[in-house]
Ligand SMILES: Cc1cc2nc3c(=O)[nH]c(=O)nc-3n(C[C@H](O)[C@H](O)[C@H](O)COP(=O)(O)OP(=O)(O)OC[C@H]3O[C@@H](n4cnc5c(N)ncnc54)[C@H](O)[C@@H]3O)c2cc1C
């Protein structure tokens with residue numbers, strides 16, 4: 107129901123957009139932005155507030171990217187099953203205040219009455235696993251992190267790249283056994299990173315950095331209204347006819363030091379966009395960038411990315427007890443990190459009978475396979491007596507693919523200067539970049555990165 111309302115709203119905005127263009131059906135702007143998730147929406151609001159004209163091109167019918175807010179049609183209760191929390195930082199508060207989104211700092215000592223179970227990701231049977239106290243391990247990890255303060259701000263790597271950053275994380279915790287007891291905690295935050303024990307430690311450090319550790323201790327910032335989608339709902343209204351929803355670039359007729367000219371497919375037809383500068387915030391995989399006419403230099407760099415799969419869902423009719431929570435843990439892995447592809451977590455939500463189930467994979471999996479695996483896991487919970495078998499079969503209330511999720515390159519590429527090459531593309535052919543592949547999968551951190559390293563050039 108909510109989705110339908112948003113779809114109607116979306117096409118209304120697109121109509122407004124064509125009214126806002128000039129006679130020859132060309133939208134002329136200072137900056138064209140592709141991708142209206144966390145980074146693109148932030149950039150659009152900031153650039154417009156600073157007096158630049160913009161157009162924001164988003165392929166989905168709503169802004170928000172990895173933000174998934176479900177609203178129960180009966181009670182209006184919302185559940186965030188994508189992005190949940192933000193950093194307690196002034197730049198986050200300022201952005202939310204700008205958008206009239208209310209926020210608070212969550213109580214870090216909030217203890218739920220539910221004790222999580224640990225289940226095998228394959229069999230859905232309880233695993234004999236007691237998580238170790240992570241406190242000392244986190245201190246040892248923070249000590250390691252403190253050697254690389256610039257890594258917290260971007261892919262600013264020492265030259266040569268320190269060997270520890272290139273080690274697979276599983277080897278890093280063998281080299282530094284004092285860190286090992288924090289592994290399960292670190293990997294629970296690192297959902298979506300695929301086989302985190304095999305990832306170069308650099309990506310773990312970027313995902314789980316100093317400011318996250320501080321937020322865990324002192325409380326994350328959370329929104330207090332109708333779910334996190336409110337950020338993007340308000341931004342959509344604020345940006346008005348400068349947002350093209352349900353729209354994609356189909357070809358590029360100019361992208362050089364004088365500016366860019368794009369053809370955009372919108373629900374009301376093709377639309378030319380001319381801009382002095384282009385900001386790309388979408389996952390920079392070759393197939394996603396193809397309509398932007400990459401040259402050799404660009405495709406050599408972007409062609410090196412590999413990616414993981416990450417999938418979110420809300421499931422009904424599970425037969426699980428109210429508020430039941432289970433994390434997966436494998437009986438025979440280093441630090442019991444769950445083997446993937448598989449389920450990460452099953453947790454109750456604020457909507458009665460609806461459970462949040464997250465699934466991860468080191469490489470992408472077709473949606474049909476992920477959905478089958480999730481429902482099959484619920485049936486295993488029923489067969490194992492953890493859940494009750496109900497007359498109605500478990501069914502999806504919501505499902506979203508977040509693939510391609512984490513974009514990474516192998517350790518030898520990091521060592522050979524991949525990130526210097528990647529960052530050298532900033533400004534090349536009047537094109538700038540931000541988004542997770544350029545920093546980390548964290549909305550707040552991306553807002554700071556975008557402000558510090560990308561917006562100054564776009565405002566110049
Ligand atoms: C389940 C889950 C939970 C998370 N929890 C948190 C959390 O609690 N806190 C936090 O800070 N971060 C969290 N993250 C990470 C956070 O969502 C990301 O760091 C952030 O959204 C990345 O922003 P981005 O701008 O790079 O990409 P996105 O937000 O994904 O935005 C990219 C946008 O581009 C659009 N797009 C893609 N291709 C095209 C195209 N060809 N043309 C036009 N548009 C296109 C997409 O539809 C999307 O809207 C979570 C992610 C997931 C999946």
Ligand SMILES: *[C@@H]1O[C@H](CO)[C@@H](O)[C@H](O)[C@H]1NC(C)=O
Nearest residue numbers: 111177178179180181182183
């Ligand atoms: C849900 O929201 C709609 C629209 O705002 C409102 O009309 C309705 O009364 C609300 N229902 C409940 C149960 O609060």
Ligand SMILES: *[C@@H]1O[C@H](CO)[C@@H](O)[C@H](O)[C@H]1NC(C)=O
Nearest residue numbers: 204205206207340341343344
């Ligand atoms: C925020 O609220 C104020 C006061 O109600 C209003 O004037 C302004 O337009 C709102 N801005 C946004 C972005 O919603």
Ligand SMILES: *[C@@H]1O[C@H](CO)[C@@H](O)[C@H](O)[C@H]1NC(C)=O
Nearest residue numbers: 237238239242243283284287
């Ligand atoms: C890790 O936790 C285990 C179990 O709680 C404990 O026996 C061990 O001493 C801890 N290791 C370190 C290095 O602190």
Ligand SMILES: *[C@@H]1O[C@H](CO)[C@@H](O)[C@H](O)[C@H]1NC(C)=O
Nearest residue numbers: 356357358359368369370376
């Ligand atoms: C770009 O796409 C539009 C719409 O399909 C088409 O009319 C135009 O010829 C294309 N231009 C190029 C250079 O491919």
Ligand SMILES: *[C@@H]1O[C@H](CO)[C@@H](O)[C@H](O)[C@H]1NC(C)=O
Nearest residue numbers: 178422423457459460498503
């Ligand atoms: C859950 O499933 C039942 C029966 O299959 C349905 O009546 C109910 O509306 C569903 N609840 C939600 C929140 O979708």
Ligand SMILES: *[C@@H]1O[C@H](CO)[C@@H](O)[C@H](O)[C@H]1NC(C)=O
Nearest residue numbers: 218219427428429454455456
């Ligand atoms: C489930 O958790 C929610 C929020 O934590 C709480 O309000 C609710 O009372 C709990 N329900 C049960 C049945 O424990």
Ligand SMILES: *[C@@H]1O[C@H](CO)[C@@H](O)[C@H](O)[C@H]1NC(C)=O
Nearest residue numbers: 193195258259317551554558
């Ligand atoms: C935000 O950016 C500023 C400037 O680079 C930096 O000093 C600060 O530490 C950053 N904040 C976070 C939380 O990373």
